[in-house]
Every structure is written in structure tokens, then in C-alpha cells.
Amino acid sequence: MTKSLLARHRAAMPSWQALYYDEPIEIVAGEGRHVTDADGNTYLDFFAGILTNAIGYDVAEISDAIRRQVDTGILHTSTLYLIRQQVELAERIGELSGMTNPKVFFTGSGTEANETALMLATQYRRSNQVLALRNSYHGRAFGTLGVTGNRGWSASSLSPVKVSYVHGGYRYRSPFRDLSDADYIAACVDDLREVIETTTAGDVACMIAEPIQGVGGFATPPDGLFGAFAEVLEEYGILLISDEVQTGWGRTGEHFWGIQAHGVVPAAMTFAKGLGNGLAIGGVVADAELMDCLTANSISTFGGNPISTAGAGAALSYLLDHDLQGNAAKLGTRLLDGLRAHAQRCALIGDVRGKGLMIGVELVEPGTRTPAAASATRVMELAKRHGLLVGKGGLHGNVLRLAPPMTLTEEEAAQALQILTDTMTLAEQELHR
Template sequence: MTDDLLGRHRSVLPDWLALYYEQPIEITHGEGRHVWDSEGNRYLDFFGGILTTMTAHALPEITKAVSEQAGRIVHSSTLYLNRPMVELAERIAKLSGIPDARVFFTTSGTEANDTALLLATTYRRSNTVLAMRNSYHGRSFSSVGITGNRGWSPTSLSPLQTLYVHGGVRTRGPFADLDDHDFVAACVDDLKDLLGHTRPPAALIAEPIQGVGGFTSPPDGLYAAFREVLHERGVLWIADEVQTGWGRTGEHFWGWQAHGRSGPPDMLTFAKGIGNGMSVGGVVARSEIMNCLDSHSISTFGGTQITMAAGLANLTYLLEHDLQGNARRVGGLLIERLRAVAAQVPAVREVRGRGLMIGIELSRPGTDEADPEAASAVLEAAREGGLLIGKGGGHNTSALRIAPPLSLNVAEAEEGAEILDRALRSIR
């Protein structure tokens, strides 16, 4: 059955639509932190549909909210008042930390970042954008144009002039050998030098932890230091929280809060986890930025009632069950367990991350040379052992990405670590 579906997939869908595994699997259903494929195999899910199943599969509180809303009305567009959309916007605006915030809902993180770029370039009357090396912000024409990861940037054409800044990757690049204080200082000096050679940019857009880039991040405080430089020049700061938001990092509700001494960003974008699988994304911005457009705009599917019902139920569950705290506790245990494993595997260059957002970078033993073949082999071995994980990284996709639902318990974390232990040792 799967082989037939694979053939049908290949006959009607694009060749560039990536599939995991030498023998791709069809996931048919899930419960909690587990999913099943069409052959009846059960897997512990450590990737959550690319960090999207944030709380759990088939969570009763969410399925009930979606079912009840579907029985009333599914969709009406933004041309009409929408109570669930207003209620979710009120909660997100308050949680964002941005003063006098306005919220615009989209259907994806790509669309959210595209909207943020529209707002920033309009507000600042500039099409120059600063982005981080190794970054990823989506697959639309404008967001691809600011993506600093070669593997996810299929064209150099763009409506924007993009300038790439140092700092998103701590352990590679010209400043890697510096301590954290000097690393931040060098990146700030580089930013100042860059700004001295270009027309005033609209904004800096940055992921607090780079997602597709392999869960890399700078030292805490880098973006706060950047913000001080940018603020003096009127340049906006956009925090791309599509993967880091909603408490996934454990220590903070938003990734920007690790860099928060200069206050919240001017805008933040979100998506993925808030819908727990439903298509929800959005932008939060200060009112004068959000309201800068001088033409009409709507969103046909952004903020539709059924996705807002899911988002409300999901956010309520997340907060009432302190899943941020769970990510901190269980994620901390999982990271330490994986670091202990990595110490015995020469191919592991680094275990990094926060909370339940963990990266394992692989390289050829004794070198810093990326080893994408080893990453693919571990991905396959983990699946054979009953564990689903992801891949990423800016150096030929040589990092494993681990991001389970935030309700992961200690026993499941230990089970996943044991499977990863065997998978990693299999490549020695």
C-alpha cells in the first residue's frame, strides 16, 4: 500500500517536495507522543510534524474544541467579526510583551514572515533587510530572499536587498574561537561596520534559535546588543518565533526573552505549535507599525474560526499544564543524557539546544567537516528503532533535530535517548 502511494505521490507532486527515509512512511494516526504508520508500526515522535504538534497528538481538549466549532461554523473570512479570533488575539497580544500590540493572523510561518517584511519595508520606506547567516524564514518569494541557508534558497532573485550578519552560529565562522563576551562584541562591531556601508535598512529579522539551520544559537544577549545599535538608527527588530515560541525553550516563553535586556522586539512572528497541527500563523507588532499600510487588506483563511478554536484550546492547555516548565525539566534531562551518549561517539561534534529544542551536529571524526551521510544514517536507524527525528543544518544538513511535543514525560525522554544512543553508535 505504501509503495503504491509513493508512486502516486511521485507522479503528481513536485520532485523537490522532500520525503524522509529511503522507504517513506505514511503516518495514519497518533496519540500523545506516539504515531503509527500504515503498516502498523508505532513510533515515538520527537519531531512533531516539524515542531507543529506542540502539546500532543489527538489531545481531547483540542479535538473537542475543533469538533464543536465545526458544528457551528468553520469559516467566514476576516470581513466579519470573529469572536474566537478576537479572543486569541487578545491573549497573544498580552503574552507577546510588545506594548500596544496588534495581531494579524495568517495560515503559516512563511506568510507571517512575508507580512512582517511588508510591514517593515512600508513603515521604514526601505527594501533593505538584515538577516542572519544560516537562517530560514519560509518558502515564499520574499522569505526565500532573506534565507541565509543555501540548501533552502532556490533563487537569488528577490524584491529585497538582503545583507547577512554574523552571529547566528556560535561554533563556526570567524568568531568561533572567541569567548561569549568577545563573540558578541565582534558581531556588534561587524554589524556597525555593515551599517556604515549601506542605505538604512528596514529591519533585522532573526530566529532566536535557528530552526532549519540545525538549532544553532548565539550567546544570550547578542540580539539585545544588536537591538541597541539598530534602535539608534530606527531599524526594526523582527523576532522569528515560528519554532522557538510558546515555551519550547523551557527557560522562556519566547526565544527573544533570552536577549531581552533592551525590551521586546518591534515585531514577532509565530506559527507551527500554536495550532497543534492546524494552520495558524501570525504577526504581532506595535500598533503604529501594524497600521502603517495605506491600502485595504484581508486574509481569507487567516484567523478562520476552526483554527482559532484549536489555537485557543491549545494555548489554554499549554498554560494550565505548565508545558513550558515541563520542557525545561524534561528537556534538561534529555540534553544531559544525549551529551553523555555523544561523549562516547566520535562523530558527534556538538549537542546543543534549550528545553525541548535539541540539535546534534555530526562531523567526520577528528575534523569539523560536516557529515550529512552520517546524519541520514542516524535518521534511518532511529526510525528502525521506533523513533522519528528531523534533520537540518547549514553545512549540508549534518545536524539532527529533536523537538518532541512539550508534554513529553521522563520515561519517554529516556526511551528516545536509548534509541538515539543505539542509532548514533551504529555509525561508529
């Protein structure tokens, strides 16, 4: 059955629509943090639909909220009409944003959210110049590809914006990697100022940045980096946009938004993924003056529709009521400590990084910093064989990405850690055979 579906997928879908595993799986059921494939195999899910199923599977409170909306017969109306759940969710997100006078616009995805943020910033500043980070990823649309600093995910050199890339997000392979946190930040700030002075006309619209680079392999800069950047940006009137598509909703554990680790409130934040727990929803929260700067009409046909906002509202309530941010902090620390301890014994591991339940393990050829992409693929296959699904990313495709639902239990964290350490040890041993 799976082989037949795979053949049909390859015939009907584009070749660049990637699939995980030598034998891709079809996930047909889920409960808690576990999913089951079409062949009846059950797995502990440590990637959560690319961080999207933040609460987990078959959560009654969320499913019931969706059913109640379905029972009304209204699945869609568009933003041309009032949507009560949309207004209520916008009010809650505004309160959580930390901004003085926030407004929210909903979209259908994180890509569309980042496109909207770029449109707002370039219109507000009357400039098409944008600063972005090397190794970044912000989506697969025309504008967001233009600000993606990762060649593996940048399908076109064409762009509606003029982009200059700065250092800072990816420390492990940075020329400043061996500096102290303070000196690393200072070096990146110097680079930022030089890039503004030498590669732009000065009137830059914005900088867009992920507090932790998701597709880039959960690359995690020192706390305070973006706060230091913000001081320079303010000198030039440049807006800071925080891409919270992967870092939002408490996943990093220590803060509700990833940018809060840097002591700065950005001009805008984009969000998506975990808010909907699988439903398609994204958006932008920004200061009212920035949000209201457009002079032409604009809508989002599907953004903030009754189904997605009903489900997202229930997911947000569940997340807050059950302190999933605190759970992410506690279990994330245990996973990070365990993986870092294993790195002392496993030469395949070059770096363990991240915060909360957003962890990257960069694999290298033993004794070097040469990316070991084949080993990352091998560990993924071995982990799947042992009942664990993990993600993969990084500039070189050599980083294991761990981001389970935030309802993860202590027993499940221990199980995943054991599988990961065992499979990485086995993958390293295979290199020497």
C-alpha cells in the same frame, strides 16, 4: 500500499518536495507522543510535524473545541466578518507578547507571517533594505526566500528586498567560534555595524532573526546577542523582527518567547507551528503604530478562521494550564545533559546545542569538523528502525533535530535518549568497518 502511494506521490508531486527515509512512511494515527504508520508500525515522535504538534496527538480538549466549531456549520467566513475566537486569541497573544500596545494579524502559515512582517517594516520605514542572519530560514515565499541565508533552502536569487547578511546565529562554524560569549557577541556586533556602514544606504527597514535557527540546525547563539544587536539597530532606527515560528510558545523552556533570552522586546514577532497543534495558523504581533502603518486595504482569506482559532485557543490554554514550558525546561535539560555526556564517548558528535525541547546534534567526520551528512541520514534510519522519528537540518544536512511534543514524559525522554545514543554509536562503528 505504501509503495503504491509513494509512486503516485512521485508522479503527482514536484521533485523538490522532499520525503524522509529510504522507505517513506504514511502516518495514519496518533496518540500522545506516538504515531502509527499505514503498515501498523508505531513510533515515538521526536519531530512533531516540524515542531507543529506541540501538544501531541488526540488531545481531547483541542479536538472537542474543533468539534464544537464544526458543529455550528461555520468552517470559514474570512476576515471581512467578525470572528469571536480570532479576537479572543489576539487579545491573549497580545497580553503574552510583553509589548506595550500590541495588535495581532493572523495568517495561514509562518511563511505568510514573515512576509507580512517584512511588508509592515518596509512600509513603515519606507525602505526595502533588510538585515538577516547567515544560516537563517524564514519561509519559501518570494520575500522570505530573499532573507533566507541558507543556500540549501534558497531556491532563487531574485528578491523584492535588498538583503545584507550578518554573523551571529550559527556559532559552531563561525570564525568567532573560539571566543568567549562576551567576545563573540562583541565581534558579531562589530560585524553588524560594519555591514550597515558598508553594504547598505543606512536607512535599513529591519533585521529579521530567529532566536534559535530552526532549519539551520537549531543553531543557538549566546544569550544577550540580540539585545546587543538591538542597541546598534536603535541607533539607526532599524526595527527588530523576531521570527518565533519555531521558538515560540515556551518550547525553549526558560522563556515563553525565544527572544526573551536576549533581554529585548522586538518591534514585531511572527508565530505559527505549535500554536495550532497541527492546524494551519500563523501571525504577527506588533506594536500598534507599526501594525497600523498600511494605507491600503488588506485581508487574509484563511488567516485566523473559526476552526484554526478555536483549536489554537484550546491548545494555548492547554499549554499554559499544564505548564508545558516548565516541562520543556526540565526534560530538555535531561536530554541535553545525556547527549553531551555521550558526545564525550562518540567522536561522530561535533556539537550538541539548543534549549528546552529544541535540540540539535551536529554530526561530523570523527576527529574533524567536516559535516557528516550521510551519518545523519544513517542515524535517522536506524532510529526509525528502533521506533523513534527525528528530524534533520543544518546548512550541510548533518544535524539531527529533536523537537518532541511538549507533553513528553520522563519515560519517553529516557527511551529516546537510549535509542539516540545507541544508534549514533552504531553509525560511528559502521564507519570503521
